[in-house]
Amino acid sequence: MKRADIVLRRCRQVLTCQGVAPKRGGDLANVGLQENVSLAIGEGKIIYLGPDEDLFATVATGSATEILEAENLIVLPGFIDSHTHLPFAGSREEEFALRLQGYTYQELAARGLGIQTTVKATREIPEDKLLELCLARCDSMLLHGTTTAEAKSGYGLNLADEIKQLEVIRQANQIHPLDILPTYLGAHEVPPEYKGNKKAYLNFMINKVLPVIKEKNLARFVDVFCEEGVYDLEETRFIIRAAKKMGLAPRIHADEFSPLGGARLAVEEEALSADHLLAIDDQGIALLAQSSTVATFLPVVSLFLMQEKKAPARELIQAGAVVAIASDFNPGSSMTENMLLVIQLAVLLLKMKIEEAINAATINAAFSLGISQACGSLEVGKKADLILCDIPNYLHLVYHLGVNPIYHVIKNGRWVVRERKLVYLRPSNF
Incomplete structure (x- = not known):
């Protein structure tokens, strides 16, 4: 007994x-x-x-x-937040105010705002200060019911600062009660020093950054922002396959703004999840429904960016896809670590049933991280x-x-x- x-x-x-x-x-x-x-x-x-x-x-x-x-x-x-950008510095409320005036996410990025703003702040912050920020955010997550979270790098975009972010994730996981699972997202954007030479940056990630991550065992997953103007299908496949050889399981930012075919690629490469999916096409829905790749919805982003288009949650559920929901906690498009808000918006914006949203934030989110047996x-x-x-x-x-x-x-x-x-x-x- x-x-x-x-x-x-x-x-x-x-x-x-x-x-x-x-x-x-x-x-x-x-x-x-x-x-x-x-x-x-x-x-x-x-x-x-x-x-x-x-x-x-x-x-x-x-x-x-x-x-x-x-x-x-x-x-x-406990809620499982399977998509966050936890270790970032700075905030982007001025950009938020511009968006309220009518500027789009893409227009702001073209003006040098967006992800690059956070890259600059994250590169400049010392590691110990970044850790303090992360621990405070983890406290807030815990108070709002999250007990496990995935956390991505992607605001360093160079060797030293990508490693810094991943080291902070590891330290936070050791210090804080929250279980934090690390993801390498070097392919979040092309850094300014590689502007106009994306191929060189791809080779840099694969030949310089990934080997260090493998040697230090700093990440469990790899992620790529597969989108027009960022990383196309073949570039995404190139990164994912290199990372898989080093033991990292793939996740993909897929079909957020344009129907590029990211969901299809996620299924082909046996990614654990395809996230966003506002622009997924019928073929992508059918392929996800026949696979174990999880369709992860990030409904706070739709609210935060005031997007008319929403992820087709009902279509994916009715087709038989595995679905999860997550916060996408980040300073540019979803400044919240509150998974209960995610559940509420999944119901009110995506038309999910309350019970569906709860399962999507717990057992299915765990499945998308490969931890549903625990x-x-x-x-x-x-x-x-x-x-x-x-x-x-x-x-x-x-x-x-x-x-x-x-x-x-x-x-x-x-x-x-x-x-x-x-x-x-x-x-x-x-």
Whole structure:
């Protein structure tokens, strides 16, 4: 009999989001709802989930076991944010104000704003200061229910500063309770020093940067901004194949502004995810539906950039594609680390069902990162990453806008947020 460290008794609702394989089609709307059940945690994992009357016959408790009466709480898996640009410096509110005046994302980039603004700021900031920024953002993520996040480089665009970003991601992962999975995104833009000579920059990434990343084991994934005026299909394929040889799993910024065929390429190259997809064509939808590549929607971007076009979520879901949602947290097109806002916008802008959006932010997001066997759902044997909300029922996650319902957060079986306050201990030198 396993000993419990934490017991949550008689939870009003538990959304288990159960399943290792990704949820598709009609199953995406099944959140595995259980009511008035108890949950026990031991050694960082879920060791019991079921009727309260069977709890104490199944798990052992002792003086060190904390028992919480949870009859007024809604429990669900911690959110998994599978697309962020976490380690950046500076902000771009002036650019945001210009966009409110009618300038497009592409027009601003042509004026030297956009990604290059953040590249300059990120190159200039010392590593320790960038780490401080990241840790503060991770705290905010945790307070809003995110327990695992992917994080991309891509604001260095040279050897020293791409490595700096990835080193900061590694340090943040070691220091902070959040699990942070690193992605190399050197192909986010062409840096100014290589303007007009993209081929040289491609060779630089492959011959100079990727070998260092491999040697230092700094990234799990590679990503490319596959878009007109940035990296075309063959350039994207070139980078991905080189990175795959070095053990990095591909992800792609695909078909955001133009139907270039990024989704098709993602399927052909067996990418874990194809993200954005506002301009995906019918062939891309059909190919994603027949594959295990995850279609990841970033609905905050549509709001932030005031785009009329939205990702065709309903079409992809009905076709049978695996779908996830993520924040795309970055200073230019989605300045939020709040996954609950992502869920709300997936429902209100993309017409996803509430249950679909919750699964897309948990078990399917975990699948897109290759970690769904360990987290993303509440099941015996999985990591105890869960959030507790003080709301009447789970529909209030979307119904009640503009407030944070996250009351407690448990990460790896330990309290990290209690009554909306951070309670984890950070090393004394941070």
